[in-house]
């Protein structure tokens with residue numbers, strides 16, 4: 078049996094995984110990253126280990142990045158634990174209301190926690206690490222002893238995360254931490270570390286929580302097309318943050334830099350950004366392992382994905398038949414015949430088509446293509462839900478023609494991660510119009526001055 082070597086299971090972002098990556102990189106030990114399994118751990122053969130400070134100590138010992146005497150061993154362990162306490166406290170400041178909820182949905186409430194962390198706690202931690210460093214060889218070398226150990230790499234990472242997350246505070250505190258500055262520079266210049274940080278294996282710090290440059294979803298604060306994207310993140314367990322503010326300025330008015338975006342949704346990770354929903358879905362499907370296993374299935378999935386999005390586009394437009402950029406409310410009366418025609422003539426045709434698609438694979442008992450869930454299943458799932466929510470009568474009337482779709486919807490709905498998502502407050506509900514869901518009244522998508530109102 079081929080030895081798979083070391084594997085690191087972590088989210089596809091810097092975060093706590095970075096402590097572990099630095100150990101592999103500095104030691105030149107090859108490792109494989111598995112980013113679609115979200116249980117953070119390392120594995121070698123059947124051995125697995127989790128909890129970052131413990132992993133660091135373990136790998137330090139394995140890779141010779143370990144103190145040489147017992148007292149140093151314990152001091153390294155003390156500092157290692159304190160380094161991880163610091164990152165955990167900093168991260169929690171961003172999630173003061175709920176540690177497992179996105180920072181962006183608690184941004185306002187947590188602003189005072191973050192401010193307190195930066196003003197009161199961060200300087201205290203930094204001064205403490207400065208004292209630790211001074212204690213050994215006047216701060217000219219390493220945390221303990223006279224060679225690099227795992228704890229140096231941990232300290233190095235939190236210094237970098239601090240500078241990147243709080244550049245102002247970093248500057249303000251600089252005069253108190255000259256030794257830490259020198260230390261950070263020394264580690265940064267080590268050939269393996271310098272090589273790593275220049276490579277595309279280094280994922281960047283952009284983000285929040287002192288932890289990540291994870292995925293960001295830019296979209297209006299409603300279900301809409303963003304929902305296709307959310308389902309992919311949620312089913313894969315990949316963390317993402319939503320940016321719902323200033324979408325008009327950033328995207329519609331084109332203030333956002335990077336690869337040009339015509340309309341939201343947009344996903345962004347580091348400097349890479351991608352828009353147009355069916356394309357995003359295919360991309361994330363591929364990234365997260367929700368992708369067909371053979372070429373024919375690949376193309377069929379792409380076909381159905383495109384048709385799913387055509388359907389939503391056509392349904393949505395029937396609510397905006399007079400002016401696609403004006404609110405449905407402003408053209409409610411005139412569009413009634415368009416909506417009616419869509420419901421009586423088009424919707425049954427689309428649904429029957431999707432029923433045929435499903436039947437084509439395994440008699441409709443499984444997925445759209447192949448034997449496993451792919452991105453196109455989630456897309457189909459979403460438009461079935463939005464059809465039922467927007468047109469409950471038509472859904473009932475058509476039910477007799479789409480038994481496979483109804484069973485399919487139920488199967489997907491029962492997937493544990495989706496059950497949890499649809500119960501959480503991340504799920505924004507469907508109430509509203511245009512097959513898009515509700516627009517909170519405080520948001521105006523298009524400025525009155527452009528005469529392009531789209532809020533409901």
Ligand SMILES: N[C@@H](CCC(=O)N[C@@H](CS)C(=O)NCC(=O)O)C(=O)O
Pocket residue numbers: 301302303329339340341342352353354355386
């Ligand atoms: N084909 C595009 C359509 C995007 C789109 O129409 N986005 C809507 C929100 S769901 C929007 O805000 N459009 C603004 C515009 O078209 O100017 C996609 O699937 O991403």
